[in-house]
Amino acid sequence: MAVDATRSAGGLRAPALRINVGVLILGAAILLLGYLTLVPLGMLLLGSVSAGASALDFEFTLRNFQRVLTDQASIELLGNSVLYGAGAALLAFTIGTAIAWVVERSDIPARHIWYGLALVPLIIPGIIHTIAWLFLLSPEIGWINAPLKTLFGFSLSIYSLPGMIWVEGLHSAPLAFVLMSAAFRMTDPSLEEAAATSRSDPWSTLRRVTLPLLLPTIASVVLILFVRALEGFEVPAIIGIPGRIYVYTSRVYLSLHQSPPNFGLAAAYATVLLVISVGGLLLHRRATRRTERYATVTGKAYRPRRQRLGRFRFVAMAALGLYGLLAVVLPFVVLIYSSLVRVYSVPSFDFFNELTLENYAYILGDELTVRSIVNSLVLGVSAATLVVALTAVIAWVNVRTRIRGRGLLDFLAFVPITIPGIVMGIALIWVYFTIPIRIYGTLWILLIAYVTRYLPYGIRGTTAGLVQIHQELEEAASAAGAHWWATFRRVTVPLLRPALVGAWIYIFIISLRELSSGILLYSSQSVVVAVRIFDMRDSGQYTAIAALSVMMIVSLVILVALLQRVGGRTVREA
Amino acid sequence: MKRLTVFTACFGLLAAACGGATAPTAAASPTVSAATPAAAASRETADEAMARLYALAKAEGRVAIYSSMNNDDGKKVFGAFEAKFPGLKVDHTRASGEDLITKIVTEKKAGQDLFDVVESNLFEVAFIIDQKYTQPYTVASVADFPDQVKGKDGAYIGVRMNNDLPGINTQKMPAGVTIKTWRDLCNPALSGKIAVEQGDVVVYSALRKILGDAEAQSVLKCIAANKPSLRTGHTDMANLLAAGEFAATLSSNGHRLAQLKNEDKKPVDWARTDPIITDIQPMALSNKPPHANTAKLLMEFLASPLGQAAIQSTGRVPASSKTAPKYPDLNNFAKAFYISADLRADQDKDTEFWRTTLGIK
Numbered sequence: 001m002a003v004d005a006t007r008s009a010g011g012l013r014a015p016a017l018r019i020n021v022g023v024l025i026l027g028a029a030i031l032l033l034g035y036l037t038l039v040p041l042g043m044l045l046l047g048s049v050s051a052g053a054s055a056l057d058f059e060f061t062l063r064n065f066q067r068v069l070t071d072q073a074s075i076e077l078l079g080n081s082v083l084y085g086a087g088a089a090l091l092a093f094t095i096g097t098a099i100a101w102v103v104e105r106s107d108i109p110a111r112h113i114w115y116g117l118a119l120v121p122l123i124i125p126g127i128i129h130t131i132a133w134l135f136l137l138s139p140e141i142g143w144i145n146a147p148l149k150t151l152f153g154f155s156l157s158i159y160s161l162p163g164m165i166w167v168e169g170l171h172s173a174p175l176a177f178v179l180m181s182a183a184f185r186m187t188d189p190s191l192e193e194a195a196a197t198s199r200s201d202p203w204s205t206l207r208r209v210t211l212p213l214l215l216p217t218i219a220s221v222v223l224i225l226f227v228r229a230l231e232g233f234e235v236p237a238i239i240g241i242p243g244r245i246y247v248y249t250s251r252v253y254l255s256l257h258q259s260p261p262n263f264g265l266a267a268a269y270a271t272v273l274l275v276i277s278v279g280g281l282l283l284h285r286r287a288t289r290r291t292e293r294y295a296t297v298t299g300k301a302y303r304p305r306r307q308r309l310g311r312f313r314f315v316a317m318a319a320l321g322l323y324g325l326l327a328v329v330l331p332f333v334v335l336i337y338s339s340l341v342r343v344y345s346v347p348s349f350d351f352f353n354e355l356t357l358e359n360y361a362y363i364l365g366d367e368l369t370v371r372s373i374v375n376s377l378v379l380g381v382s383a384a385t386l387v388v389a390l391t392a393v394i395a396w397v398n399v400r401t402r403i404r405g406r407g408l409l410d411f412l413a414f415v416p417i418t419i420p421g422i423v424m425g426i427a428l429i430w431v432y433f434t435i436p437i438r439i440y441g442t443l444w445i446l447l448i449a450y451v452t453r454y455l456p457y458g459i460r461g462t463t464a465g466l467v468q469i470h471q472e473l474e475e476a477a478s479a480a481g482a483h484w485w486a487t488f489r490r491v492t493v494p495l496l497r498p499a500l501v502g503a504w505i506y507i508f509i510i511s512l513r514e515l516s517s518g519i520l521l522y523s524s525q526s527v528v529v530a531v532r533i534f535d536m537r538d539s540g541q542y543t544a545i546a547a548l549s550v551m552m553i554v555s556l557v558i559l560v561a562l563l564q565r566v567g568g569r570t571v572r573e574a
Numbered sequence: 575m576k577r578l579t580v581f582t583a584c585f586g587l588l589a590a591a592c593g594g595a596t597a598p599t600a601a602a603s604p605t606v607s608a609a610t611p612a613a614a615a616s617r618e619t620a621d622e623a624m625a626r627l628y629a630l631a632k633a634e635g636r637v638a639i640y641s642s643m644n645n646d647d648g649k650k651v652f653g654a655f656e657a658k659f660p661g662l663k664v665d666h667t668r669a670s671g672e673d674l675i676t677k678i679v680t681e682k683k684a685g686q687d688l689f690d691v692v693e694s695n696l697f698e699v700a701f702i703i704d705q706k707y708t709q710p711y712t713v714a715s716v717a718d719f720p721d722q723v724k725g726k727d728g729a730y731i732g733v734r735m736n737n738d739l740p741g742i743n744t745q746k747m748p749a750g751v752t753i754k755t756w757r758d759l760c761n762p763a764l765s766g767k768i769a770v771e772q773g774d775v776v777v778y779s780a781l782r783k784i785l786g787d788a789e790a791q792s793v794l795k796c797i798a799a800n801k802p803s804l805r806t807g808h809t810d811m812a813n814l815l816a817a818g819e820f821a822a823t824l825s826s827n828g829h830r831l832a833q834l835k836n837e838d839k840k841p842v843d844w845a846r847t848d849p850i851i852t853d854i855q856p857m858a859l860s861n862k863p864p865h866a867n868t869a870k871l872l873m874e875f876l877a878s879p880l881g882q883a884a885i886q887s888t889g890r891v892p893a894s895s896k897t898a899p900k901y902p903d904l905n906n907f908a909k910a911f912y913i914s915a916d917l918r919a920d921q922d923k924d925t926e927f928w929r930t931t932l933g934i935k
Contacts (some may be wrong), residue, residue: 073935139766139803140746140819159803242804244933259701259773259925261676263683343838345817366645368666432684440684523681523688524638524667539644539668540810 021484022403029394030405033412036452040427041419044274047267047430056434064268073246081230081247081276084164084240089225091169093218096176099323101206102316103177104184107306109313115181117324122174123556124331125513126234127533128549129171131542132331133158134238135338137166143334146346159243168235170327172225179224183217184210192307202307219287227280230273231420233516238537248273249516252422256520267430270423278418332553338546359547368524369548372532375443379528380511383450384504390451391458392500396492399466400474410459417456421516424449429520441523449517454507461506465499466492505563512556620878623714627874628659630867636663637868640674641693642855643734644809647888654884655875662868670807671698672773682707690869693857696732697776700856700915703729708858711870713877718894722912723854732854733876735891737828737904738777740845741812746821753822753845756781760796767821768802769811775928777825779917780851782924791927797824798931816840825851829890832901837889848908854893 051061068074099118102108121129136143137158145155157163191213195205211218236250246254248269255266309316338344341354363369394413398406419427428449432440439445473495477487493500515530522531529552536545618626631637641648645668652664669677671694681688682705692702702708703725712728723732740753747753748763759768781790803820805811812830815823816838826844834840857876863869875881882897891899899905928934 076935138814138819141814141817241806244804244935246935256676256680257672259672259675259698261679263680343813343816343834343840345840368645429680429684436685438685440686441681441688520680523677523686524665525688535668536645538670538673538807538810540807540813541645542810542813 022397022401025393026397026401026403026405026409029390029397029409030412032390033394033409033455036448036455037412037415037419040424040431040452041274041415043430043434044267044270044423044427047264047426047433048271049268050264061264064262064264065271067265068268068272077246077248077251080161080245081273083161084168084236084245084247085226085230087161087165088168088172088229089222091165092172092176092225092229093180093222095169095173095323096178096221097180097218099173099320100177100181100184101210102309102320104181105210105307106202106309106316107313108309108316108320114320117320117328118177119174120557121171121327122178123509123560124171124553125515125530125533126171126232127238127513127515127530128335128552129331130167130234130238131533131537131545131549132335133167133170135334135344135542135546136330137163141344141346143330143347157243158239159245161245163243164235164239164245167239168229168232172228173323173327175228176221176225179221180214180217183214183221187213196307202309202312205307216287220284223280223284223287227277227284227418230280231277231422231516233422233519237534248276249420249422252426253519256426263426263429263433266426270420270426273420274418274423277420277423281418332550335546335549335553338543339550341543344542359544360551362544363548363551366544368527369529369532371525372527372529375446375526376512376529379443379446379450380508382447383454383511384507386447386451387454387458387507388462388500388504391455391462391503392493392496393488394459395462395466396488398463400471410463413455413459415456416452416454419453421449421453421514421518422520424453424517425520440521441526443526445521446518446526446528449521450511450514453514453517454510457507457510458503461499461503462496465496469495509556509560618714620713620715620874623874624659624871624878627867627871628662631659631865631871632661634865634868635661636665637690637865637872638665638667638688639691639693639857639869639872640667640669640677640689641691641857642669642671642674642695643693643890644668647890650888651876651881651884654880654887655872658875658880659871662871664872670773671695674698675701678702678707679705687860687862687864690860690863690865691857691872692860693733693855695736695776696854696856696913696915697918697921699730699858700918703858707861709861711859711873713874715874715877715879715894718879718896719877720893720895722914723856723893725856725858725915730856730858731873731877732856732893733881734855734885735893736808736853736855737891738774738780738825738851738853739828739831739847739904741815741823741826741831742843742845743815743818743821743841744843745841746818748821751821755845755847756785756793756824757796758845759822759824760793760800762800764821765800768797768800768824769805769815769820769822770797770802770824770932771808771811771826772804772806772932772934774825775921775925776853776913776917777851778928779920779924780911780913782920783917784849784851784911791931794928794931798933802932804932804934812842816842828904829888829901832904833889836901844904846907849911850905850908851913852905852910853913 046058048064049060049062051059051063099114103111103114103118108114137145137156139145139155139157139159140149142158149155158167187210192205192209195209200208231249233249233253236247237253240247240250241254252266252269252273255262255269337347339359340356341351342356342358391413394409397403398410428445429440432445474487474491477491482490513530514528515534518528518531519534522528533545533548643651645666648666648668652666655664656662667677667689674692674694675698678689678692692699692708710728713731716724716731719731723735725731740756740759742753746767751761751763753759778790778794781793785793802824805814808827809830811823812826812834814820815826816834828844831842831844834842857873859869859873877894879896882892882894885892886897886900889900891904
């Protein structure tokens with residue numbers, strides 16, 4: 001067995017050394033991943049059933065779970081969470097799929113413009129999107145509501161479950177678009193062509209042929225969107241709490257922000273959220289496991305046929321334009337307007353008298369905000385670099401060796417996908433209540449949270465990249481006398497570069513937007529941008545937030561454009 | 575080699591960024607001086623105490639205050655401190671009282687001593703004092719302050735006061751509705767037009783003392799029947815009131831209403847209640863301050879005439895009897911009802927009633 005393992009490992013000269021390096025890497029990686037994933041989860045469970053302040057003075061109690069599961073509000077909490085998650089997932093799926101179909105499968109003109117427009121909201125951090133919609137749909141002063149109230153005497157309150165679903169669904173639609181457009185692109189069109197030959201109209205073809213073919217993908221995408229909505233924190237905190245609509249994430253947060261804070265109760269709520277999240281992802285795996293039954297992509301060359309929209313092309317363009325207006329233009333315009341006044345008010349001609357750049361000057365001169373930007377960049381670069389480095393090695397062990405136990409490594413690296421950010425936050429609090437390492441409130445604890453949370457993204461990217469590279473190149477290096485490290489560094493890594501760069505950029509971008517895991521772990525020294533925005537909202541500094549948001553959106557768009565230009569095809573593919 | 579250098583530089587940057595928060599290493603030495611007897615300080619004038627502490631504080635360089643004062647006002651007040659004492663820097667962590675409790679309790683449980691001074695509502699600061707996360711310190715100018723804002727044996731001192739007054743948007747108020755008492759907020763014409771800060775249990779506790787249990791409960795119930803919007807953050811709520819999101823609030827910070835009315839010319843006013851619920855904002859010294867001398871210097875400064883003038887300049891009500899408020903019409907129309915630590919005796923019961931009545935789950 002040992003000899004087999006070393007043969008497959010490849011790239012090492014001495015057989016005895018091969019075993020040692022492979023096993024050593026596996027052991028170290030398992031220990032590290034265990035510390036990053038299993039220790040926090042273990043502490044979380046311990047904390048949820050402990051009456052003590054840490055695992056060191058553990059005293060068993062079921063009081064927290066009793067309250068979480070039997071409290072009068074618990075049914076309402078579960079109901080709200082499921083309705084919110086399902087509603088947002090379905091809305092995002094409907095919008096994303098409709099755009100994906102039009103862009104991928106119809107003859108709509110200027111396809112690339114619509115494609116780019118659909119992706120832009122991905123760049124906008126969730127907290128900024130949510131605050132922009134507060135400006136638009138506040139019951140009395142929202143841009144949309146103020147005229148509705150004046151003209152028709154009613155308004156659409158954002159502080160409601162439909163309001164929460166709308167904001168989250170709209171923000172998640174680009175994710176559904178990305179996943180569904182890939183699916184539309186990959187599906188063999190012959191069945192649709194057969195339907196068209198049978199004089200089926202585009203709508204019937206979509207409903208009766210295309211969507212049923214994509215059933216496993218649809219189930220998988222909806223589940224991902226559902227779990228993502230459930231673990232989101234921005235909408236439940238900013239819209240849900242003022243509207244008295246509580247879901248699990250806001251309940252974890254409120255348990256810690258009551259007086260006095262209840263860490264055990266927060267851990268119990270987090271555990272329930274974790275169980276739902278794990279359940280959702282297990283269902284997702286089940287849905288995607290037997291996809292071969294639905295396989296329509298074969299070895300033969302094909303090109304999806306585009307449906308002719310005819311006169312509906314203008315309807316489709318208007319619908320896409322409306323989406324662009326709601327998801328990109330209106331939020332951005334309302335932020336620009338709000339950033340130019342001292343105190344927010346409904347737009348009027350007074351605006352021209354109140355016009356000021358004070359908010360921009362405030363943001364640029366505010367030490368805490370500048371510090372939060374620097375911290376976010378440092379964390380983004382560090383987390384992306386660490387995750388990519390770590391997962392490249394793990395992927396190598398998984399793909400290139402036959403060492404027993406490597407499956408555990410893959411499992412440990414994937415586990416964090418089930419851990420919502422706020423759950424990671426409370427879990428790490430329990431870890432450092434117990435372990436006497438004083439990093440709470442520093443960037444180190446945030447880095448640990450980020451690296452753990454983003455491991456799954458890194459492992460999927462690097463594994464997919466490595467699988468595509470044939471082993472013979474590494475074997476050639478080994479035959480030429482290269483050691484394992486030299487082969488890995490000079491052959492494997494350069495070949496893997498597109499996948500590594502892609503994973504790095506993705507993790508860097510999502511790090512800059514991260515709020516939910518940081519909100520429970522930061523101090524004034526380690527504050528990050530999204531947390532800073534959240535704090536400023538608490539102080540009522542909406543106009544300053546608007547200025548920061550405008551600067552952030554412009555910077556992120558420029559950054560992504562620059563990366564595309566510099567990275568060329570590699571980055572675009574990523 | 576070049577890559578290694580880049581990698582090292584990257585993590586050097588991270589380490590440097592983290593370094594700012596690893597202040598506890600500096601905690602050991604200042605803690606010794608933190609034990610300086612308060613009595614010794616109390617014999618000095620405020621100027622003498624500040625001169626002595628400034629000399630010691632220069633080596634520390636900064637001070638971390640956890641305060642509920644909003645960032646804009648904090649810049650003015652702490653900016654005045656930094657201008658007076660060159661070389662010293664104030665790290666102001668701004669959060670609501672409840673959030674400050676969470677922050678401090680979590681940090682302390684995780685073995686971190688990150689704050690020097692805490693300054694917030696009495697109920698929250700008293701909770702932190704109860705946990706023994708603070709130590710007594712008596713400022714030199716203590717005699718300038720009324721008894722109602724001082725804790726026993728220097729446990730805390732309030733340097734500013736929040737007048738908790740019902741806020742009014744004069745343009746959004748329905749015709750014929752006026753707000754002079756808390757019960758006026760029960761007017762059905764205000765249904766869906768009121769906002770309540772969900773952490774304002776203290777206002778209900780005060781109303782129980784002012785109006786009696788039965789009337790206070792009745793008032794809160796009928797206000798709840800008007801389906802108020804529940805907000806977090808008084809400044810946020812006052813800004814939204816000015817923007818026209820609500821017609822009235824149960825309780826806003828008087829100074830913010832005055833700022834919006836007088837400085838931003840917004841259609842805002844406040845109810846002239848009798849009495850005026852006066853929520854003192856005490857400050858207390860950490861039990862293990864990382865920058866003990868600068869912390870004491872900051873407390874001395876805030877209590878001194880200079881510090882009180884800086885507080886006055888923001889529109890907030892200084893607690894010293896020697897400094898008049900910038901906006902006299904915030905507290906010249908009725909007597910003050912000071913929130914006292916005694917009210918905490920029924921805090922759990924009051925919180926339960928408050929949350930149940932307003933539907934805060």
